[in-house]
Amino acid sequence: MVAGAAVVTDRRAFTESRISEKLSAYLDTHDFDGPTMVLDVDRALDNYRALAAGLAPAHIHYAVKANPEPQLIRRLVAAGCRFDAASRGEIALCLDAGAGADDISFGNTVKKPSDIVWARARGIDLFAADATEELDKLALHAPGARVYIRLLVEHSEADWPLSRKFGAPATEILGLMRYARAHGLNPVGISFHVGSQTRRAGMWKPVLSEAASVWAEARAEGFDMTVLNIGGGFPAFYGEEVEAPVAYGHGVMDLVREYFGEVEYVMAEPGRGLVADAGVISAEVLLVSRKRPSDIARWVYLDIGKFSGLAETMDEAIRYQFDTTADGGEMGPCVLAGPSCDSADVLYEKRPVMLPVALRAGDRVRILCTGAYTTTYSSVGFNGFEPLHVVCI
Amino acid sequence: MVAGAAVVTDRRAFTESRISEKLSAYLDTHDFDGPTMVLDVDRALDNYRALAAGLAPAHIHYAVKANPEPQLIRRLVAAGCRFDAASRGEIALCLDAGAGADDISFGNTVKKPSDIVWARARGIDLFAADATEELDKLALHAPGARVYIRLLVEHSEADWPLSRKFGAPATEILGLMRYARAHGLNPVGISFHVGSQTRRAGMWKPVLSEAASVWAEARAEGFDMTVLNIGGGFPAFYGEEVEAPVAYGHGVMDLVREYFGEVEYVMAEPGRGLVADAGVISAEVLLVSRKRPSDIARWVYLDIGKFSGLAETMDEAIRYQFDTTADGGEMGPCVLAGPSCDSADVLYEKRPVMLPVALRAGDRVRILCTGAYTTTYSSVGFNGFEPLHVVCI
Numbered sequence: 001m002v003a004g005a006a007v008v009t010d011r012r013a014f015t016e017s018r019i020s021e022k023l024s025a026y027l028d029t030h031d032f033d034g035p036t037m038v039l040d041v042d043r044a045l046d047n048y049r050a051l052a053a054g055l056a057p058a059h060i061h062y063a064v065k066a067n068p069e070p071q072l073i074r075r076l077v078a079a080g081c082r083f084d085a086a087s088r089g090e091i092a093l094c095l096d097a098g099a100g101a102d103d104i105s106f107g108n109t110v111k112k113p114s115d116i117v118w119a120r121a122r123g124i125d126l127f128a129a130d131a132t133e134e135l136d137k138l139a140l141h142a143p144g145a146r147v148y149i150r151l152l153v154e155h156s157e158a159d160w161p162l163s164r165k166f167g168a169p170a171t172e173i174l175g176l177m178r179y180a181r182a183h184g185l186n187p188v189g190i191s192f193h194v195g196s197q198t199r200r201a202g203m204w205k206p207v208l209s210e211a212a213s214v215w216a217e218a219r220a221e222g223f224d225m226t227v228l229n230i231g232g233g234f235p236a237f238y239g240e241e242v243e244a245p246v247a248y249g250h251g252v253m254d255l256v257r258e259y260f261g262e263v264e265y266v267m268a269e270p271g272r273g274l275v276a277d278a279g280v281i282s283a284e285v286l287l288v289s290r291k292r293p294s295d296i297a298r299w300v301y302l303d304i305g306k307f308s309g310l311a312e313t314m315d316e317a318i319r320y321q322f323d324t325t326a327d328g329g330e331m332g333p334c335v336l337a338g339p340s341c342d343s344a345d346v347l348y349e350k351r352p353v354m355l356p357v358a359l360r361a362g363d364r365v366r367i368l369c370t371g372a373y374t375t376t377y378s379s380v381g382f383n384g385f386e387p388l389h390v391v392c393i
Numbered sequence: 394m395v396a397g398a399a400v401v402t403d404r405r406a407f408t409e410s411r412i413s414e415k416l417s418a419y420l421d422t423h424d425f426d427g428p429t430m431v432l433d434v435d436r437a438l439d440n441y442r443a444l445a446a447g448l449a450p451a452h453i454h455y456a457v458k459a460n461p462e463p464q465l466i467r468r469l470v471a472a473g474c475r476f477d478a479a480s481r482g483e484i485a486l487c488l489d490a491g492a493g494a495d496d497i498s499f500g501n502t503v504k505k506p507s508d509i510v511w512a513r514a515r516g517i518d519l520f521a522a523d524a525t526e527e528l529d530k531l532a533l534h535a536p537g538a539r540v541y542i543r544l545l546v547e548h549s550e551a552d553w554p555l556s557r558k559f560g561a562p563a564t565e566i567l568g569l570m571r572y573a574r575a576h577g578l579n580p581v582g583i584s585f586h587v588g589s590q591t592r593r594a595g596m597w598k599p600v601l602s603e604a605a606s607v608w609a610e611a612r613a614e615g616f617d618m619t620v621l622n623i624g625g626g627f628p629a630f631y632g633e634e635v636e637a638p639v640a641y642g643h644g645v646m647d648l649v650r651e652y653f654g655e656v657e658y659v660m661a662e663p664g665r666g667l668v669a670d671a672g673v674i675s676a677e678v679l680l681v682s683r684k685r686p687s688d689i690a691r692w693v694y695l696d697i698g699k700f701s702g703l704a705e706t707m708d709e710a711i712r713y714q715f716d717t718t719a720d721g722g723e724m725g726p727c728v729l730a731g732p733s734c735d736s737a738d739v740l741y742e743k744r745p746v747m748l749p750v751a752l753r754a755g756d757r758v759r760i761l762c763t764g765a766y767t768t769t770y771s772s773v774g775f776n777g778f779e780p781l782h783v784v785c786i
Contacts, residue, residue, distance in 0.1 A: 289523075
């Protein structure tokens with residue numbers, strides 16, 4: 001609670017610099033029937049350009065899974081962005097939005113054979129893998145395709161290091177590259193992921209060092225290493241200061257040059273860092289109550305919860321920031337919960353959220369920096385509630 | 394892992410008694426394009442009748458949130474079942490399926506004012522509440538309505554006691570009933586929830602004892618206590634033995650009579666216990682790999698995961714049982730993961746699952762007892778994957 005309170009003190013100042021004028025103006029002048037995520041597509045494009053400038057000469061492959069709004073994808077295509085797709089569905093979306101097959105990598109290390117066939121038939125030529133069994137599928141259904149091997153990172157300094165779900169240990173990478181070559185594929189490089197919310201460029205060092213060793217070994221063995229996929233991990237603002245994208249990008253690329261030298265094709269896959277702060281969710285307070293009159297913490301129930309868009313509050317990992325129509329006066333600690341009858345639909349309880357003492361049912365709440373990983377997590381209709389609405393402006 | 398293995402030993406025997414012949418036959422003779430939940434509606438109706446017989450004279454209010462398939466709801470209406478609805482959407486569904494307004498309670502203690510107005514206009518007259526602020530809403534938008542106050546249970550023996558999200562402490566219930574009466578509502582009783590997966594009837598004792606004290610106090614003060622809502626918690630089979638529904642129901646109602654005497658209207662809200670074992674998900678293995686050749690545990694990736702229907706694997710709470718087309722030979726421990734690029738999309742890792750050593754990509758997997766809390770949790774399209782398909786048979 002203390003840690004939360006410390007962040008909240010400067011909330012207004014942060015907020016004003018983090019929400020675009022266009023979003024503010026739109027939210028001030030519109031009502032919403034049910035929770036709605038409003039996405040400022042221009043802001044996302046500004047972020048794209050900042051990341052592209054900072055990370056140049058790396059190519060940006062936007063991680064479509066962060067937010068697949070067709071209008072956003074079309075604008076990104078027009079701006080020259082490339083794409084990292086997790087599935088056949090995302091590839092189809094990018095192609096429909098005008099992306100070329102050469103601009104799309106099929107970055108999921110776990111692919112359905114029929115989806116590989118489908119993607120290959122449409123010209124997709126760059127695939128991820130982290131196991132011989134996946135290389136077998138690619139060799140069969142996409143012979144000759146370029147493939148990069150995903151490294152399982154051991155030394156992440158990210159706020160949320162990833163699980164061991166993806167990637168092969170460093171000791172296995174060379175074997176997988178040999179296996180790919182022996183089976184008629186074209187092993188062109190490696191990928192890795194520094195972990196979600198790597199807040200400062202300097203935090204990339206241990207991971208880049210790990211990856212560079214593998215890279216050097218592969219070159220020494222004669223592999224033509226042309227593709228270095230540095231993945232995502234570009235941070236968004238959830239209450240802790242993060243570096244601005246241009247400076248951050250420069251910092252990362254300085255390190256990439258230091259550890260890898262010149263590389264033919266560096267690709268970066270921002271998702272959250274590109275689109276999170278372009279979105280704000282407008283929600284409504286349904287109930288404010290105390291379990292006992294003497295309780296300090298109130299329970300605040302919103303019309304959006306864990307199963308209607310805020311899945312990333314799982315384990316209270318992402319700490320969203322809130323603006324309310326009752327802001328300005330005294331603040332107090334609140335347990336925040338969603339509208340469903342599911343007792344697990346509690347957003348923040350271990351570390352309560354500071355909200356205005358004056359907050360009442362019917363007040364509006366803006367949940368900031370919610371342009372990434374919200375809309376598509378939303379359930380199809382848990383408890384009879386509609387999925388999170390989206391408006392692109 | 395040891396605990397898991399102990400369960401798995403008897404898996405075949407359990408499975409055969411838990412999956413209906415109709416489901417088996419259907420699954421044996423059909424292919425599915427993507428993960429699909431097949432629901433044996435007859436089996437759900439059998440469960441309804443067993444629960445109704447066991448719990449008589451209590452009235453069954455099916456917890457619609459467990460599985461809102463319209464075909465199931467229509468059949469339940471025809472069989473005389475009543476309903477517990479969490480939202481306007483669920484009330485509309487029940488009314489559309491032919492339920493009478495008198496057969497539906499609006500059981501969410503957190504309601505949107507406009508939904509109360511809507512429900513009241515359609516004749517809904519029974520509402521849940523656990524706070525004065527919610528009673529204010531009901532007094533304003535549904536004056537004179539019958540209301541029951543939800544008790545926050547302290548002594549659950551369930552596998553998963555609920556969080557503190559719902560209910561008021563015992564010390565507050567009488568005050569809330571007085572508040573309701575003073576504000577023109579009709580306080581008719583109380584509700585509580587023993588917790589999810591209360592596997593044996595005897596485990597209800599401490600909770601019934603808690604609730605009975607409150608009930609007696611309210612009667613002593615002159616409240617006309619006519620509605621006792623004993624909630625849900627009726628178990629499904631996930632690998633640990635549970636009592637059969639008729640015997641379980643008899644056991645619970647014997648205890649209810651012991652603690653409460655004769656009550657005008659007892660209502661029970663089974664969801665999971667009614668529909669879970671009527672459903673089986675047919676899924677596909679996408680990849681089986683080892684991170685290192687020397688690793689004992691394999692990683693098994695399915696085409697369904699935490700965000701496409703198996704949300705209840707959160708914290709590895711629900712332990713689903715699996716049948717595979719490779720069953721019959723040696724078994725070995727597996728970490729089980731979903732198909733998305735989300736590193737949190739891991740189903741079982743702390744306690745690995747025993748699966749056949751012969752399991753390969755392309756094999757079919759049946760996930761048993763998945764008729765409850767799967768389809769509606771499914772995300773609208775996370776990572777570009779379609780929501781879980783449903784077939785009613």
